[in-house]
Each structure stands twice: as C-alpha cells, then as structure tokens.
Amino acid sequence: MQAVEKVSVDDAPTRTRVTQSILENGPSTAADLAERLQLTPAAVRRHLDHLLAEGILETRDQRIVGQRGRGRPAKVFAITDAGRSTFENAYDELAVDALRFLAQTGGDDAVMAFARHRLSGLEERYRPMLAMVEPAERPRALAQVLSADGFAASTSSTPAGTQMCQHHCPVAHVAEEFPQMCEAESEMFARLLGTHVQRLATIAHGDGVCTTHLPHAPESHSTKTVPTAERLPS
Structure with missing residues (x-):
C-alpha cells in the first residue's frame, strides 16, 4: 500500500x-x-x-x-x-543533569575539577604553539588556535593590553548554571599567557560575546609570580 x-x-x-x-x-x-x-x-x-x-x-x-x-x-x-x-540542546540538558549530580555528590570543588580536566587537553595542545611566538604576540596566537577549534576568536589592542573576543561558546547553556566552565577557561588563558586575565563579558551571562582582557605580558624578573584569573562579578 x-x-x-x-x-x-x-x-x-x-x-x-x-x-x-x-x-x-x-x-x-x-x-x-x-x-x-x-x-x-x-x-x-x-x-x-x-x-x-x-x-x-x-x-x-x-x-x-x-x-x-x-x-x-x-x-x-x-x-x-x-x-x-541542531540537536545540541538535548546534549546540553544531559550535561547540566550530570553536573548537577556531580555538584550534589561532590560539591562545587568537584565541578571545578571537572571543568579544569575538560580543558587540559586543549592546554597541552596550545602550549607548544604559543611557546613558538614572542610573549607580545601570544594573545593573537591564542585567538588563532581558538578560532581553529571553532571559538571564532578575535583580538583588538588597548593601551593596557589586548581584548580577546570569542563569538562562539560550545558550552554556553551549561555555563549559565555552572560558571566554573568559564573560570577554568580563564585560568587556562592565564597559564598559557603567563599573566593574569580578566573576564569582562560572557555569552553565558547573556552578553553577545565572551570578552577577556589580556594585560601586556610582564617583563622578566628574578622573582616570578603565579598568574591568576580574575573572576567575573556575579
């Protein structure tokens, strides 16, 4: 029939x-x-x-x-x-459910540990690429490797350093509830660039793009400081 x-x-x-x-x-x-x-x-x-x-x-x-x-x-x-x-929303819901369970059973520290672990592979891959360029060129190089991985990143110069914008975030819906995803990424940027960084805006918070301030790379000193990532005010 x-x-x-x-x-x-x-x-x-x-x-x-x-x-x-x-x-x-x-x-x-x-x-x-x-x-x-x-x-x-x-x-x-x-x-x-x-x-x-x-x-x-x-x-x-x-x-x-x-x-x-x-x-x-x-x-x-x-x-x-x-x-x-087009079916990513279902995966987003699954990821949120999994992280909620992790938060309930292991606390916020467990969620942060997962967020850091998730980015460890990217950091290992990016580190040798950035090591090949001068410190002043590393923000632009970071934006290039992020763009190659689908983050659509760009940079612009400011008197205090560089602003990097990411026009796509694959975990934006998850990061709305779990800002640890953004915090772990900021920490990764700080380690790769050897300087503290500051989040100015995130897609997860409803902004159009993720914007990160990257100060000029510090000059070499006998005493080294550990780079940190400044958290976006909630």
Missing part, C-alpha cells in the same frame, strides 16, 4: 522528523525514510532537497555488505556536523 503524506501547514516539523530519523537510524535511503515516516517518496525527496540545500544533510554511496549487485549503489542521506548541532 502506498504511504499517504501527512498534510502539514508548516514543513519544518516534518523536516525535523526526517533529520531525527537519520540521526537515530544512521544514513538512510529516500525509500527507507518514506517507509519509516509514512510519507510519499515525492514528499520525502522534497524535504531531502531542502535539507541538502541547507547543509543539514549530505549524500553518500550506500555501503554494501556482502556481494554487490549490478548497477550503481543507492545514495543514502547522512546528517552533517551542522545538522547535528
């Missing part, structure tokens, strides 16, 4: 069902989706064309297990990284 397309005033919910089906079941053919969602093949292809144009989906050759038959393999539709990002 031919599937009957469900009529909807707004196509967006149906497209969400298409992407959700692919996310849950893996790369799928148009025929698979039509059967799974009880839509006509023509309707499915219309939605697939739209999702392809938006960059939510991409096409791949279907993987054949066993002996391959004649003809070209069927095309399957797979979700892209951009498509996955």
Whole structure:
C-alpha cells in the first residue's frame, strides 16, 4: 500500500522528523525514510532537497555488505556536523543533569575539577604553539588556535593590553548554571599567557560575546609570580 503524506501547514516539523530519523537510524535511503515516516517518496525527496540545500544533510554511496549487485549503489542521506548541532540542546540538558549530580555528590570543588580536566587537553595542545611566538604576540596566537577549534576568536589592542573576543561558546547553556566552565577557561588563558586575565563579558551571562582582557605580558624578573584569573562579578 502506498504511504499517504501527512498534510502539514508548516514543513519544518516534518523536516525535523526526517533529520531525527537519520540521526537515530544512521544514513538512510529516500525509500527507507518514506517507509519509516509514512510519507510519499515525492514528499520525502522534497524535504531531502531542502535539507541538502541547507547543509543539514549530505549524500553518500550506500555501503554494501556482502556481494554487490549490478548497477550503481543507492545514495543514502547522512546528517552533517551542522545538522547535528541542531540537536545540541538535548546534549546540553544531559550535561547540566550530570553536573548537577556531580555538584550534589561532590560539591562545587568537584565541578571545578571537572571543568579544569575538560580543558587540559586543549592546554597541552596550545602550549607548544604559543611557546613558538614572542610573549607580545601570544594573545593573537591564542585567538588563532581558538578560532581553529571553532571559538571564532578575535583580538583588538588597548593601551593596557589586548581584548580577546570569542563569538562562539560550545558550552554556553551549561555555563549559565555552572560558571566554573568559564573560570577554568580563564585560568587556562592565564597559564598559557603567563599573566593574569580578566573576564569582562560572557555569552553565558547573556552578553553577545565572551570578552577577556589580556594585560601586556610582564617583563622578566628574578622573582616570578603565579598568574591568576580574575573572576567575573556575579
């Protein structure tokens, strides 16, 4: 029996069902989706064309297990990284629930320890890169490596130092409730740059960007001081 397309005033919910089906079941053919969602093949292809144009989906050759038959393999539709990002809210809720449990069982110190541990890999990777440039150039170099990791960072000069803006924060929704995520990042910046840093604004607090003041790198002295990160007033 031919599937009957469900009529909807707004196509967006149906497209969400298409992407959700692919996310849950893996790369799928148009025929698979039509059967799974009880839509006509023509309707499915219309939605697939739209999702392809938006960059939510991409096409791949279907993987054949066993002996391959004649003809070209069927095309399957797979979700892209951009498509996955539309489902990030569910992961945010899971992360918040996990950190709430950690806070209840281990206290705020346990949450802070997790936040620091989460960034330890980035710090190890960034440190040798920044060590290759002069201290005065390190804020700009830090912004470049952050941008390469998707933070969309930029810098601007001020009389007192450098202001670094991060236009994207992958943990903004989590940091709204757990500012330790921002504090740990500030601590990492301070260690990498060898100077204290000060948060001026954060996306988690409702600001448009995360802004951090990076003072000029201190000159070498016989007595070294341990860099610190100034906390954003609550």
